[in-house]
Amino acid sequence: MEEREPHVMKIEPLLESSISTNPSGRKCSSYSMALVSADSRIAELLTELHQLIKQTQEERSRSEHNLVNIQKTHERMQTENKISPYYRTKLRGLYTTAKADAEAECNILRKALDKIAEIKSLLEERRIAAKIAGLYNDSEPPRKTMRRGVLMTLLQQSAMTLPLWIGKPGDKPPPLCGAIPASGDYVAKPGDKVAARVKAMDGDEQWILAEVVSYSHATNKYEVDDIDEEGKERHTLSRRRVIPLPQWKANPETDPEALFQKEQLVLALYPQTTCFYRALIHTPPQRPQDDYSVLFEDTSYADGYSPPLNVAQSILRKALDKIAEIKSLLEERRIAAKIAGLYNDSEPPRKTMRRGVLMTLLQQSAMTLPLWIGKPGDKPPPLCGAIPASGDYVAKPGDKVAARVKAMDGDEQWILAEVVSYSHATNKYEVDDIDEEGKERHTLSRRRVIPLPQWKANPETDPEALFQKEQLVLALYPQTTCFYRALIHTPPQRPQDDYSVLFEDTSYADGYSPPLNVAQRMLMEHGDRWNGWCSLQGMQMVICLGVLLGTFCSEQY
Structure with a gap:
């Protein structure tokens, strides 16, 4: 679970909008005037911010000489081993x-932060004014329903960029800083993010993430839009059904009293959703950039609460299983259509693919290789990262493999291929060269086919499932569809990282190319069954799309 700090979504305070309407309700030109005024003010503020940044650097450079003098004075005192009245x-x-x-530098930085806050406020004012007026310029088109993945990314970014409250010495954190609630008479402004209690489609009530549209002082009610379906579902709610979210992060190092404490009951946004649920604080943040660790209420566990780490993995694992099942069914459908020669209107027969498109698709395929997430104590399975397939493993139709084939010039090379079928009677595969799908098919024995990884290994939890530094591997050379011998230069440090490898290349003095990045999906163990395989020979082979200059040792099949 990627626990997020409860109540962290916010937008900077919005300036009062100057949109007016005529008696028939049509928007007047005051919106355009307000827009021009806001743009002009933003330009002024950016100029002032630039000057403040320059002043900060000048102030820092000016004070550096004094800091050096302090350090030298201490060094002299240590050398003389005494503290004289002169040194004091x-x-x-x-x-x-x-x-x-x-203090002078701090004052300049505070002024710069104020300018940034005002710029963000003006930008938010423009967005809200445009939304209310229904008017957008070319760079701000009317919003359509947002894809969920995009929405989740934006919410995560919003949480990460919540500004840190920095007060002067002796200042107390204000309302809406961290765990400090809003004052009793506080009214959220249009554009502010809030937690809103609404009725779901099944009649139950739930807390959702919403955006304020307006507030009526006459009825003491808010109009809010569900953030998950902006412009499609609007709710009119009393004040007690709306909770403003924090506008600043609290600094655990200077203002720990502004944080929720361990085992305190809170409402927290469940990761990858737009709903708030009851949870207990497991671990408060230790540093300004840290998140909370929380335990969500969950009756499926004996103690009634989810573990802080394992629940998200459990939910994620179920989701990943469903995704894997869907992908498998789609792939089976594609392979069946390919074999039968049947395609529907949305899947026309494939023509020879342009090389640039192919390279992009291969890169995307490598990037989207799923990360293996096991339960506590589980070991990574075969075909996770560097772990090879079991001895009796048979790749399925559609699987990507490395295949050892004869090139047009008679030499042998390892290419990226796709499995078409496998015959248990002959123990042979039929594979298609990925570079010329449908044009070049090879029938190969099992020892000439190596299945590629089906999961990424997580360096943080399963480092044993990674190739190690200076280990010899076969790696797909960038922008080609051929595998070459290489040494691991740097293994991945994070799940999203690639390997850095050194390809064998006699055109360099030490026999290896400079480090190049290769995705986890495109590496495999260099074993005895491909001894004699030749190495990469200079840039000419990259230009020639991976044609080998050497030959493989003779081998009987």
Whole structure:
């Protein structure tokens, strides 16, 4: 589970909109005037911000000389091993100057932060004004229903960019900083993100993430839009059904009292959803950039609460299983159509693919290789990262494999291919060269076919499932469909990282190319069954799309 700090979604305070309407309700030109005014003010603020940044650097450079003097004075005192009245007086003066310099720099930085907040506020005002008026310029088209994946990414970014509250010495964190609630008379402004209690389609009530549209002082009610279906579902709610979200992060190092405490009951946005659920604080943030770790209420567990890490993995695992099943069914359908020569209107017979398109698709395929997520104590399975397939494993139709074939010039090479079929009677595969699908088919024995990984290995939890530094592997050379011998230069450090490898290349003095990135999906173990395979020979072969200059040792099949 990627636990997020409860109540963290927010937008900076919105300035009052100056949109007016005529008696018939049509928008007047005051919107255009307000837009021009906002643009002009934003340009002024950006200029002022630039000047403040320059002043900060100048102030820092000016104070550096004084800091150096402090350091040198301490070094002299250590050398002489005494603290004389002279050094005491000198250090008192230096530290007084340093304190004044730091306060001056701090004041400039606070002014810069104020400018940034005002710019964000003006930009938000423009967006809300355009939404209310129904008017957009070319760069801000009317919003359509947002794809869920895009929405989740935007919400995550919004949470990460919540500004940190930085007060002056002695200042207390204000309302809506971290765990500090809004004051009793606070009214959220249009555009603010809130938690709203609404009725679901099944009649039950739930807390959802919403955006304020308006507030009526006459009825004491809000109009809010469900963030998940903006413009499609609007709710009119009393004030007690709306909870404003924090506008600043609290700094655990300076304002720990503004944080929710361990085992405190909260409403928290469940990861990858737009709904809030009851949860207990498991671990508060230790640093400003940290999130909360929370335990969501869940009656399927003996103690009534989900584990802080395993619940999300459990839910994610179920989702991944469904995704894998859907992908498998789609792939089976595609392969069946390919074999039968039947395609529907949305899947016409494939023509020879342009090389640039093919390279892009291969890159996307490598990037979307699923990460293996096991239960506590589980070991990574075969075909996870560097773990090879079991001895009796048979690749399925549609699986990508490395295949050892004869090139047009008679030499042998390892190519990226797709399995068409496997015969248990002959123990042979039929595979298609991925570079010329449907034009070149090869019938190969099992030892000439190596299945590629089906899962990424997580370096943080399963480092044993990765190839290690200086290990010899076969790797797909970038922008080709051929595998070459290489040494691991740097294994991945994070799940999303690639390997850095050194391809064998005699055109370099040490016999290896500079480090190149290769995705986890496109590496495999270099075993005894392909001894004698030749290495990459210089840039000419890259230009020639991976034609080998050497030959494989003779081998009987």
